[in-house]
Amino acid sequence: MKKLSLLCASALYSFFGLAQTPLKLEDAIKRATDSSRQLQLSANELQTAKARYKQTDAIFLPRVGLEYNALVTDNPLNAFGFKLQQSGITQNDFMPSLLNNPKATGNFSTMATLMQPIYNADLLAMRDAARKQIEASQYQQQRTRDYVQLMTEMEYLQLQLSYEMATVSDEAITTLQAIYKWTKDRYDQGYVQKSDLLNVEVQLKSAQTQKAAAESAIQEHSDNLSLLMRQPAGTRYQPDILQLNYATQGKKALSDNRADFKAFRTAIAAYDDMIKSTRRSIIPKINGFASYQLNDKNALGFGNGSYLAGLRLSWNIFQGNEVRNKVTTQTLEQEKIRLQLTQQKEQDDKALAKAYLQLKDADFQLSQYQLASEQAAEALSILQNRYNQGLAGTTDILMAQTQLAQQKLYYKQAVMMHNSTLAYIHFLTAE
Numbered sequence: 001m002k003k004l005s006l007l008c009a010s011a012l013y014s015f016f017g018l019a020q021t022p023l024k025l026e027d028a029i030k031r032a033t034d035s036s037r038q039l040q041l042s043a044n045e046l047q048t049a050k051a052r053y054k055q056t057d058a059i060f061l062p063r064v065g066l067e068y069n070a071l072v073t074d075n076p077l078n079a080f081g082f083k084l085q086q087s088g089i090t091q092n093d094f095m096p097s098l099l100n101n102p103k104a105t106g107n108f109s110t111m112a113t114l115m116q117p118i119y120n121a122d123l124l125a126m127r128d129a130a131r132k133q134i135e136a137s138q139y140q141q142q143r144t145r146d147y148v149q150l151m152t153e154m155e156y157l158q159l160q161l162s163y164e165m166a167t168v169s170d171e172a173i174t175t176l177q178a179i180y181k182w183t184k185d186r187y188d189q190g191y192v193q194k195s196d197l198l199n200v201e202v203q204l205k206s207a208q209t210q211k212a213a214a215e216s217a218i219q220e221h222s223d224n225l226s227l228l229m230r231q232p233a234g235t236r237y238q239p240d241i242l243q244l245n246y247a248t249q250g251k252k253a254l255s256d257n258r259a260d261f262k263a264f265r266t267a268i269a270a271y272d273d274m275i276k277s278t279r280r281s282i283i284p285k286i287n288g289f290a291s292y293q294l295n296d297k298n299a300l301g302f303g304n305g306s307y308l309a310g311l312r313l314s315w316n317i318f319q320g321n322e323v324r325n326k327v328t329t330q331t332l333e334q335e336k337i338r339l340q341l342t343q344q345k346e347q348d349d350k351a352l353a354k355a356y357l358q359l360k361d362a363d364f365q366l367s368q369y370q371l372a373s374e375q376a377a378e379a380l381s382i383l384q385n386r387y388n389q390g391l392a393g394t395t396d397i398l399m400a401q402t403q404l405a406q407q408k409l410y411y412k413q414a415v416m417m418h419n420s421t422l423a424y425i426h427f428l429t430a431e
Contacts, residue, residue: 020238025156028225032152033145035230042144046137053134056127059120065113070299072106082107085295087304109295110302116288118311122280129273132266139263146259148228150427155224157420160242162217164412169211172405175380176204179397182388203398207405242412244366245419251356254348257431264341271334278326284315352428355421362418369411376404 033039073079079102083089086107092098117123180200186192223233255261290309294302380400 020236023156023225023237023239025153025240028156028229029149029152031229031231032225033148036144036148036228037230038144038148039141042137042141046134046141049130049133049137053127053130056123056130059117059123059127062117063113063115067111067113069109069111070106071109072104074102074104076100076102079103079105082295082297085109085293085304085306086297088297106297107295108297108299108301109293111291111293114288114290116290118288119286121283121285122277125273125277125280129270129277132270132273136263136266136270139259139266142259143263146427146430150423152225152228153423154420155221155228156239157242157416157423159218159221159225159237160239161412161416162214162221163239164242165409166211166214166218168405168408168412169207169214171408172207172401173204173211175401176200176207179384179401180204199395199398203402242415242419244415245422247422252425252429254345254352255429255431259430260344261341264337264344267337268334268341271330271337275327275330275334278323278330281323282316282319284313287312287314348428352425355425355428359418359421359425362414362421365414366411366418369407369414373404373407373411376400376407380404 071082073082076099080089080093080099082105083093180197183192183197183200187194187197219236222235222237225237226233226235288309288311290307292305292307294305296303380397380403383397383400
């Protein structure tokens, strides 16, 4: 009874431990792109760029300030000025003794100020640069989405291949168990040597080890998918069966409309605007200003108002070569981005050419391994019949079974290579 209880507990553990959650590729991609940390960071960069652009609204909007000052002085000039601002001058205030030696005089002033930008050519160019930075961030976010999709698809294909490895191992184990049973019966009857039985046992244990490795790979790639989808690790996903992707496409070149290439070009254009802004900083600026001031000799007094309004024309004629050196720096930074764009295109051109070669190799391997699998299956069937009749040796049938398992696995690996290469080509040539 105790042994039966242990067996039941072990069976329940195995059932729940191998519980599988069905997962389609489309669902995996959607969940990964909806919750990706990389995409969240990219979205944060986009929002930051938009916030920087909103800051440039200040070149059109007025600036309003309010301040309150409490001052006291016995300085002759300031004391007389305070009284004058307060409209408190009397005939006695012109006495030389009071003018030269005034008593402590206080002034409480409230002032509202207004500054209205009218024409600032450098800030207008900087606003254009900020707008282009938003566009560049949007393109970069799209490319990040493409990358997350590719990584999810690659992990999904690896998970499918791991299940195929487990299936091939199961088939090998089933075949080897049948061979072992027949060999054991023949050994008990004294018709085969113990070395033959041991060879079958070794081959069976090897297949069981491969099955365990496949199970570990299934859990590993399931955890990788959970990480991409921001789900807790430990879930075992059941993907669709690995099938050949027959999507055909003519040989394509890199597209200039790819999102990351557009991001590079937009960043280069943004530097054009920044350089323009720096050069325009020597152009005269025109701004309007106004203020209204209240002065009183009493705290919290708000009497004797006056206003001041006007236009200010400012011109920074020479800034110590700052403009020229800043333009040089920005030009070099722009050239760096151009070089990065050229380098990225060269690297991806090489990667695309390599991917098409891999696709060609994978297609050739598919036809070869499919034919080899069929031939290996037929050879095993013939040898198994001969072995059951005592006309073939144990080594021969074990080699035939190993060969069949290898050819099946090679074929599935070629299918995975074909599908993953197609996905990578799509990533490289996406518009």
